[in-house]
Each structure stands twice: as C-alpha cells, then as structure tokens.
Amino acid sequence: MIEHGRGSGILSTRRPSRRRSWRRVAAGVAGVTLAGTALAACGTSSAGTGPVTLNYYLYPDTSSATSTAIDNCNAQSHGAYKISYQQLPQASDGQRQQLVRRLAAHDGSMDIMGLDVTWAPEFAQAGWIVPWTGTYKAQAQAGTLKAALQTATWKGQLVAVPANTNTQLLWYRSDLVPTPPTTWAQMIADAEQLAKEGKPHYIEIQGAQYEGATVWFNTMVASAGGSVLNATATAPTLGAPAVKALSIMKQLADSPAADPSLSVQMENQNRLQMEAGKAAFELNYPFVYPGMKSDNPKLFKVFKWAPYPQVIPGVPAKVTIGGIDLAVSAYSTHKNLAFQAALCLRDAQNQLIGATVGGVPPTIASLYTNPKLFPDYPMHAAILASLANASVRPQTPFYQVVSIDISHLISPPSGISPTGTEQSLVGQINNALASKGLVP
Known part of the structure; x- marks a missing residue:
C-alpha cells in the first residue's frame, strides 16, 4: 500500500502522501509491513514530578528525522514535556484503523497524531480532534503554504497543522526530448513520435485500481477548471471538466504512449520503468530523483524535471498534494502542551x-529559498511553484469511500467511456455521500 502525502494513495480504504518520503515509498511498494507499537504503548501522559509525557502517534519513520525533531523539541521544552514516539503500522489503512479505535474509545493517552491529509474532515466531524484557535492558530498559519493549510481545514476551522507535503512533477529524458512538453496533448504527441522512431517512449503514471488513480483523476479535473465535490462537500460537481479529464486519460490508455502495464502501475513501478530506460516521461513525486541518481547514474545525467503538463493550454496544472497534518486529540489531558509540541515538531x-x-517536502514557504535545501532538492523552485497552485483531494468525512468509488470506475483507464464514466461517478459519489450503496 502506498501512502498519500508521502506520495499518493490507498489500495483499500485510503502518501504522499497518502502520503510519503522517497525512502518510505520504496519500502511501501515493496510490501514492507512493520508491526506498530501503538497498541502496546498504552501508558497515559504523566502529570507527576518531572516533564509531562506527550504521546505522539505517527507512521514509522525509517530515517532519523522524526527522532531528531522529537529530541529537539524535548530540549526546547525546558522540562515542560517529553514527547514519546508511538509508531503506527506501515500501511496507511492500518494507521487510520488504529487511530480510529483509540479515539472511539476516548483514549486519554493520545496527545498528538500525524494524520494523512485526507483524514482531517473525518476526524474533525467526529469530534476527535481539537480546532486550532488564538495564538496557536496564528503560529500554525504563519508562512505556511495555502494549499497545505486547506488540507488541515474543515468547515472553516483549522483542525490540524501541516507538517510536510508532496507534489508531482513531470520527469523526462532530455536526450529524447530536449524541450519538455507543456500540455498533455504535446506530451502524448511527443511520445507517439518517439514510438514511431523506435525509441523509449512510454508515459509512466499511476493507473492501477488504488488511490494513485484517484489522485491522477483529481489533478486532471482540477486542472480542467473543475472539482470532484462542491464547496460544502454535499454533492459531486464533475460535469464538463471531468469529461475532459477522462477523455485525456482514455486517450493515453489507447495510445502507444501508454505503458502496457498502465492498469496495474503504481508510483514505484513507474520509477523502475523509467530507471530501466523504457520510458520518456514520468508523472511522479520527487522520490524518483534520488532513486535515479543511485540506481542508474548514466541515465541520471539526462533525467530532468518540468511542471506537470497542462490540461488547458496556458493554464498551469493544479496538482493534487499529499502530506501529513498534526492534530491534537480531543481526549488529551495536556492539550496546551500538545499544541506547543506540535508547533515545535513542524517548525522551520x-x-x-x-x-x-x-x-x-516542507510546508513552510520560506524553506524553499533556504540554500540548505538545495543539494537534496535541486528542483525546489518547481516544487514550490506546483504547491503554490495545488489542488487538494476531495474534502469529506466520506473520503475513503469516495476515493475507492473513483478508482474502481476509472481503472483500467482503457475502460473509460468519458461521458458514461462521468455519469457513473456522479451516481456512485452521491451514494457515498449519503452513506448508501456498497463499496466496490
């Protein structure tokens, strides 16, 4: 399972990220499953002598980034609190399930939670997380990217604070395509011409029946000027933009530009095909950059990036972002300290x-001009530009079902009938929002 925000998406009930870093993407797609320690860590926050213990529930970070942040914050609290890292399962559905079970039981040992960008509406609607107000809200918003804040907002309230984010770019081989295409039409035409010349030509993108396909569709609809849901999340608003999006997806699927395995491809498979020299283009997250650098140094020399292709010529694409938002549990007995610790965990x-x-990638805009970021993110300007014009996944407490319905109707992409699929999507999404019908 791939996680939104750390990359992109769900397989069953959900990297993103989503949700994720390139290391975690590679691990996730390889099927790595780590046993979570959260169910075993049932101790409550201590208010006795010494610092208060704040339990921080987050995905397993195989790097040292999370533990370093925790150490920094513990030191900066000057004895006010001590953050205890409670690792959730590796798979995104397992993460959500564990959090939901604890919250439904009003578990007072929960203080801070790392939420996928799609969970905030559900958790806020259920009353499981506390809105950010006053000084804490002002600090959370200061300098934070607008789209990232949108993922943490529900019914006009800021209910979490963005900790990290993610976005897709167009990756291409400059030896095959000296000038990157700016639109989907140009990209497909370039790929078809390369196919005629007998050169590597595939366009790699996520077409499998999971949330990666939902993210692709959402990006295309938003880039066509539409949205999946209305502003109040009470009804679908697909129409002409969705038909246009579906038409392009279908066009790719029926073109020699499509990888033959499009209908089963996820982010990591896309990366591997590009590294193997079989593709000319790839729509994917920045984790592919260090992957190419280490796995194919020769091809890395011609591995370049550009903005995500436009659906409407002259109108920048609105790429769907991922990431993790930090929320404070409604059942925490140390909410003020939890807000302070959450702000520290996601500070610059x-x-x-x-x-x-x-x-x-960070959610604080000023970091994209910090030279310390440049060696690892030479594409920092392109990432910031994409994030500044980003779209978010449909915001609704029923997102899990909505996403599953979308992915099942648009995958395989070759089975899309633009007008008919749009009508089916409207019906399925209406049922999901009304809690009717069966999940496919």
Missing part, C-alpha cells in the same frame, strides 16, 4: 530536517 528547523533527512 524540524521541517528542514524532515526534508533533507526524511525526504518529505
């Missing part, structure tokens, strides 16, 4: 560590 110092050590 720790987000820079998260980016350079953990591989997850």
Whole structure:
C-alpha cells in the first residue's frame, strides 16, 4: 500500500502522501509491513514530578528525522514535556484503523497524531480532534503554504497543522526530448513520435485500481477548471471538466504512449520503468530523483524535471498534494502542551530536517529559498511553484469511500467511456455521500 502525502494513495480504504518520503515509498511498494507499537504503548501522559509525557502517534519513520525533531523539541521544552514516539503500522489503512479505535474509545493517552491529509474532515466531524484557535492558530498559519493549510481545514476551522507535503512533477529524458512538453496533448504527441522512431517512449503514471488513480483523476479535473465535490462537500460537481479529464486519460490508455502495464502501475513501478530506460516521461513525486541518481547514474545525467503538463493550454496544472497534518486529540489531558509540541515538531528547523533527512517536502514557504535545501532538492523552485497552485483531494468525512468509488470506475483507464464514466461517478459519489450503496 502506498501512502498519500508521502506520495499518493490507498489500495483499500485510503502518501504522499497518502502520503510519503522517497525512502518510505520504496519500502511501501515493496510490501514492507512493520508491526506498530501503538497498541502496546498504552501508558497515559504523566502529570507527576518531572516533564509531562506527550504521546505522539505517527507512521514509522525509517530515517532519523522524526527522532531528531522529537529530541529537539524535548530540549526546547525546558522540562515542560517529553514527547514519546508511538509508531503506527506501515500501511496507511492500518494507521487510520488504529487511530480510529483509540479515539472511539476516548483514549486519554493520545496527545498528538500525524494524520494523512485526507483524514482531517473525518476526524474533525467526529469530534476527535481539537480546532486550532488564538495564538496557536496564528503560529500554525504563519508562512505556511495555502494549499497545505486547506488540507488541515474543515468547515472553516483549522483542525490540524501541516507538517510536510508532496507534489508531482513531470520527469523526462532530455536526450529524447530536449524541450519538455507543456500540455498533455504535446506530451502524448511527443511520445507517439518517439514510438514511431523506435525509441523509449512510454508515459509512466499511476493507473492501477488504488488511490494513485484517484489522485491522477483529481489533478486532471482540477486542472480542467473543475472539482470532484462542491464547496460544502454535499454533492459531486464533475460535469464538463471531468469529461475532459477522462477523455485525456482514455486517450493515453489507447495510445502507444501508454505503458502496457498502465492498469496495474503504481508510483514505484513507474520509477523502475523509467530507471530501466523504457520510458520518456514520468508523472511522479520527487522520490524518483534520488532513486535515479543511485540506481542508474548514466541515465541520471539526462533525467530532468518540468511542471506537470497542462490540461488547458496556458493554464498551469493544479496538482493534487499529499502530506501529513498534526492534530491534537480531543481526549488529551495536556492539550496546551500538545499544541506547543506540535508547533515545535513542524517548525522551520524540524521541517528542514524532515526534508533533507526524511525526504518529505516542507510546508513552510520560506524553506524553499533556504540554500540548505538545495543539494537534496535541486528542483525546489518547481516544487514550490506546483504547491503554490495545488489542488487538494476531495474534502469529506466520506473520503475513503469516495476515493475507492473513483478508482474502481476509472481503472483500467482503457475502460473509460468519458461521458458514461462521468455519469457513473456522479451516481456512485452521491451514494457515498449519503452513506448508501456498497463499496466496490
């Protein structure tokens, strides 16, 4: 399972990231499953002598970024609190399930939680997390990217604070395509011409039946000027933009530009095909850059990046972002300290560590002009530009079902019938929002 924010998506109930760093993407797609320690860590926060213990529930970070941030914050608290890292399962659905079980039981040992960018509406609607107000809200918003804040907002309230984010770029081979295409039409035409010349020509993108396909569709709809849901998340608003998006997805699937395995491909498979020299283009997250550098140094010399292709010529694409938002549990007995610790965990110092050590792009805009970021993110300007014009996944407490419905109707992409699929999507999403019908 791939996680949103650390990359992109869900397989069953959900990297993203989503949700994720390039290291975690590679681990996730390889099927690594780590046993979470959260269920065993049932101790409550201590209010006796000495610092208060704040339990911090987050995905397993295989880098040292999270532990370093925790050490920094513990030191900066001057004895007020001590953060205890409670690792959730590796798979995103397991993470959510464990959090939901604890919150439904009003577990008072929960203080801070790392939420996938799609969970905030569900958790806020259920009353499981506390809105950010006053000084804490002002500090959370200061200098934070607008789209990242949108992922942490529900019904006009800031209910979490963005800790990291992610976005896709167009990656291409400059030896095959000296000038990168700016639109989907140009990219498909370039790929078809390369195919005629007998050269590597595939366009790698996520077409499997999981959330990666939902993210692709959401990006295309937003880039066509539409949205999946209305502003109040009460009804689908697909229409002409969705039909246009579906038409392009179908066009790719029926073109020689499509990888023959498009219908089963996820982010890591896309990366591997590009590294193997079989593709000319790849729509993917920045984790592919260090992957290419280490796995194919020769091809790395011609491995370049550009903005995500436009759906409407002249109108920048609105790429769907991923990431992790930090929320304070409604059942924490130390909420003020939890807010303070959450702000510390995602401050500029720790987000820079998260980016350079953990591989997850920051949500604080000023960090993209910090020279310390440049060696690991030479594409920092392109990432910032994409994030500044980003879209977010459909915001609804029923996101899990909505996403599954979308992915099942648009995958395989070759089975798309633009008008008919759009109508089916409207019906399925209406059922999901009304809690009717069966999950495919």
